[in-house]
Amino acid sequence: MSTQEHIFDAAGPRARRTIRIVTVLSGLAIAAVVVLVILRFSAAGQLAADRWAEFTQWPYIQFLLAGLGNTAVAAAVAALFAIPTALLMALARTSHRAWLRRPATAYIEFFRSVPLLLVVYIFVSGLPTYGINPDIFWKLVIPIALCSSGVMAEIFRAGILALPAGQVEAALSIGLLHSQATRYVVLPQAVRIVVPSMVAQLVVLLKDTTLGYAVSYPELMKTANNLTAYTNHLIQTYLVIGVVYVVTNILISHFARYLEARISGRTARTGRAEEQREAMPAAIG
Amino acid sequence: MQELFTTYFAELLAGLWMTARLTAVSFLGSLVVGTIAAAFRISPIVPLRAVGRLYVELFVNIPLISLLVIVTFGLPDVGVTFDLFTCAAVSMVLLGGAFTCEAIRTGVNAVSVGQIEAARSIGLDFFGVLRHVLFPQAYRSVVQPLVNVFIGILLSSSLAGVIGVKDLTLQVSEINNQAALGLTAYMIAAFAYVIISLLAGWAGARLEKRWRVQR
Numbered sequence: 326m327s328t329q330e331h332i333f334d335a336a337g338p339r340a341r342r343t344i345r346i347v348t349v350l351s352g353l354a355i356a357a358v359v360v361l362v363i364l365r366f367s368a369a370g371q372l373a374a375d376r377w378a379e380f381t382q383w384p385y386i387q388f389l390l391a392g393l394g395n396t397a398v399a400a401a402v403a404a405l406f407a408i409p410t411a412l413l414m415a416l417a418r419t420s421h422r423a424w425l426r427r428p429a430t431a432y433i434e435f436f437r438s439v440p441l442l443l444v445v446y447i448f449v450s451g452l453p454t455y456g457i458n459p460d461i462f463w464k465l466v467i468p469i470a471l472c473s474s475g476v477m478a479e480i481f482r483a484g485i486l487a488l489p490a491g492q493v494e495a496a497l498s499i500g501l502l503h504s505q506a507t508r509y510v511v512l513p514q515a516v517r518i519v520v521p522s523m524v525a526q527l528v529v530l531l532k533d534t535t536l537g538y539a540v541s542y543p544e545l546m547k548t549a550n551n552l553t554a555y556t557n558h559l560i561q562t563y564l565v566i567g568v569v570y571v572v573t574n575i576l577i578s579h580f581a582r583y584l585e586a587r588i589s590g591r592t593a594r595t596g597r598a599e600e601q602r603e604a605m606p607a608a609i610g
Numbered sequence: 611m612q613e614l615f616t617t618y619f620a621e622l623l624a625g626l627w628m629t630a631r632l633t634a635v636s637f638l639g640s641l642v643v644g645t646i647a648a649a650f651r652i653s654p655i656v657p658l659r660a661v662g663r664l665y666v667e668l669f670v671n672i673p674l675i676s677l678l679v680i681v682t683f684g685l686p687d688v689g690v691t692f693d694l695f696t697c698a699a700v701s702m703v704l705l706g707g708a709f710t711c712e713a714i715r716t717g718v719n720a721v722s723v724g725q726i727e728a729a730r731s732i733g734l735d736f737f738g739v740l741r742h743v744l745f746p747q748a749y750r751s752v753v754q755p756l757v758n759v760f761i762g763i764l765l766s767s768s769l770a771g772v773i774g775v776k777d778l779t780l781q782v783s784e785i786n787n788q789a790a791l792g793l794t795a796y797m798i799a800a801f802a803y804v805i806i807s808l809l810a811g812w813a814g815a816r817l818e819k820r821w822r823v824q825r
Contacts, residue, residue, distance in 0.1 A: 336654070347655050351655050351658050352657040355661060369689055371688055434808075438804045439765070440765040440768035440803060442769060443803070446779065446786075447793065450783065454790060532674070536675065536769075539769075539771075546679075560684035563680045567672050567677070578671070
């Protein structure tokens with residue numbers, strides 16, 4: 326049983342009455358807040374049907390869907406570059422060779438603690454000075470891939486470190502080389518452990534693509550911005566877009582939790598999931 | 611390089627100061643909001659639990675830019691207007707509070723059930739249990755996750771530049787647009803972020819060591 330159920334277990338008659346009263350009062354307070362918000366919106370004329378009608382019309386939906394498509398492509402391509410890079414960096418950082426370990430550590434720590442927007446600006450207005458001037462798509466996707474590969478590398482590393490040291494020792498003692506031990510013993514297990522965290526990390530990637538808004542790459546956020554320039558229905562459009570992001574991200578995280586439940590069912594009780602969550606940085610952004 | 615420090619030094623410092631202020635205000639706000647949300651989520655009051663849950667699900671999943679744009683450019687349409695700094699801080703506190711709430715809840719779950727039963731049996735009420743038993747231990751056991759929240763807030767404060775708050779990232783970008791310094795200005799800003807992150811990590815490690823809960 327979790328801790329939380331114990332804070333108020335077996336309430337007596339007085340406690341039960343207090344709980345009931347507070348429940349009713351807080352319910353009323355919440356209802357009051359909701360009503361106030363609705364009144365505010367309707368007083369400002371923001372609830373008028375014609376301000377929301379466009380989101381049921383196919384041309385508008387199609388316009389936004391194109392943006393969503395660009396979001397998905399940007400996130401997918403970024404993931405495609407970030408995941409292999411992250412795996413290589415994690416292996417390099419856990420290597421016993423210093424000339425591999427040190428640069429990888431520097432790479433990971435640098436890209437983990439630099440704001441994505443700064444890296445995007447470097448690609449938009451810093452690198453063109455040196456003649457490096459790719460398409461706007463790459464100016465958004467490469468920075469996302471760089472920054473998230475730093476974070477993902479730490480997730481991979483947590484997965485690698487979560488394996489009991491005895492496994493590598495056993496592999497070496499039966500005559501495998503370090504490289505073979507990594508390939509046949511460490512990697513297959515470590516990769517499987519981190520799959521749920523990697524899926525959860527897709528939420529961060531998806532959020533990262535909203536920086537397209539700052540550099541005019543037509544992903545969902547920028548598309549919404551373009552739409553509002555035409556309809557002038559700011560709050561409606563951004564609320565609808567916000568809901569799309571929240572729903573998509575909730576679906577992704579539920580899938581990640583489902584995977585985690587499946588995997589922890591098979592590799593029960595090693596405390597691996599916990600160790601990994603420790604390594605997971607908060608992905609605000 | 612020379613030019614950067616002679617001509618644009620004031621701008622750089624102003625940007626750094628803005629980033630520091632925004633990060634500090636947002637982190638402190640996140641701690642307050644996150645604590646309240648965590649109290650909601652573990653309370654016996656069903657509507658409050660639901661509000662806490664909804665709050666976290668919503669703000670853990672919404673991208674900061676969407677929220678910034680809604681607060682800054684959307685809310686004036688319903689007659690709610692803040693200055694830019696407040697818009698950025700409010701958005702970041704809403705997001706940061708949701709992540710803080712989840713961090714604190716992990717800490718609450720780490721406190722053993724026996725302690726809560728003991729606290730209740732000596733007559734502490736809900737708030738007494740929270741104040742004297744649960745939260746003090748919860749905070750201490752989640753120092754590292756809270757440092758991660760801090761670094762997350764620091765990095766995401768750069769997005770405030772999107773709505774026109776002149777933080778470090780926006781300042782160096784503008785300096786670069788005027789003076790075309792290539793990578794110099796950007797690298798200086800990058801190292802400022804790296805140093806603040808490393809300092810936060812170091813401070814967190816020290817606090818964690820000093821506050822470690824003996825179990």
